[in-house]
């Protein structure tokens with residue numbers, strides 16, 4: 001482990017100030033939230049930022065708020081542990097809480113933020129598939145004001161987002177959901193804990209009492225340069241009764257439309273096969289037993 005070089009650290013008290021520092025100091029700086037990606041990159045991967053802008057003193061960047069229109073706003077600096085344990089998230093989107101619970105260890109989740117997970121833009125980011133399946137948007141702010149993007153437009157490639165260097169991710173907004181929405185997130189990592197996803201699959205379905213699927217969203221992690229939706233797989237089940245055979249066909253379609261690579265964790269072929277199996281499993285789990293799932297049970301019902 002390399003000892004990082006001494007560097008300049010700023011602790012602005014507003015978004016405007018944070019953004020102005022980056023404008024003034026120029027390229028080569030980094031924002032800091034929980035530091036669980038940034039500090040590791042500096043200590044172990046040779047990243048040497050020219051300066052760091054710590055966002056933790058900027059007010060109103062964390063917390064979870066149920067809005068009057070039914071949407072849910074999650075501040076960018078909200079920790080994974082807060083997402084995992086939030087009564088509002090657990091009640092309305094238990095699979096999102098579950099995806100936050102999959103991140104690292106409890107020590108990591110007490111520091112890691114949901115905004116850092118998105119801004120770091122790793123294809124395997126655990127919370128991204130659930131947020132994509134919920135059609136979440138992101139709020140981005142800088143000296144010039146605020147703008148909102150769909151999460152799908154936000155990711156541009158591994159480690160790349162649509163943010164300008166001086167822009168800050170301020171919040172994630174989940175639109176009001178249908179009362180019959182159910183979902184599931186499944187992470188495949190053989191080590192079970194403290195490992196990145198080899199494959200992640202999130203599904204969000206609107207099902208009626210006869211398991212007719214009025215709306216279907218399927219999102220995949222770690223199998224393309226960015227977390228992705230699988231629209232052809234979604235089309236297989238939309239407006240259909242969800243059966244095991246249909247879930248299998250949707251899984252096959254998702255396996256065809258993902259774009260995995262081979263790396264130290266897994267071959268592309270294996271990832272593709274896992275997408276098929278996990279998409280089928282996630283669809284059936286969501287339809288059968290929606291709701292928060294304990295660790296032990298979660299392991300059992302994955303495959």
Ligand SMILES: Cc1cc2nc3c(=O)[nH]c(=O)nc-3n(C[C@H](O)[C@H](O)[C@H](O)COP(=O)(O)OP(=O)(O)OC[C@H]3O[C@@H](n4cnc5c(N)ncnc54)[C@H](O)[C@@H]3O)c2cc1C
Nearest residue numbers: 031033034035036037038103104112113116117119126169
């Ligand atoms: C041991 C260990 C295990 C891990 N396990 C997992 C895992 O299982 N699953 C998983 O998905 N991740 C995992 N991670 C990665 C990491 O914990 C998450 O990606 C985390 O959510 C990053 O958030 P952070 O607040 O720590 O980000 P930071 O490290 O502070 O920042 C990450 C990047 O995003 C930028 N950034 C942060 N916040 C903002 C913002 N609001 N606006 C603009 N830019 C911003 C920073 O400049 C930096 O480039 C693990 C990390 C460690 C060290």
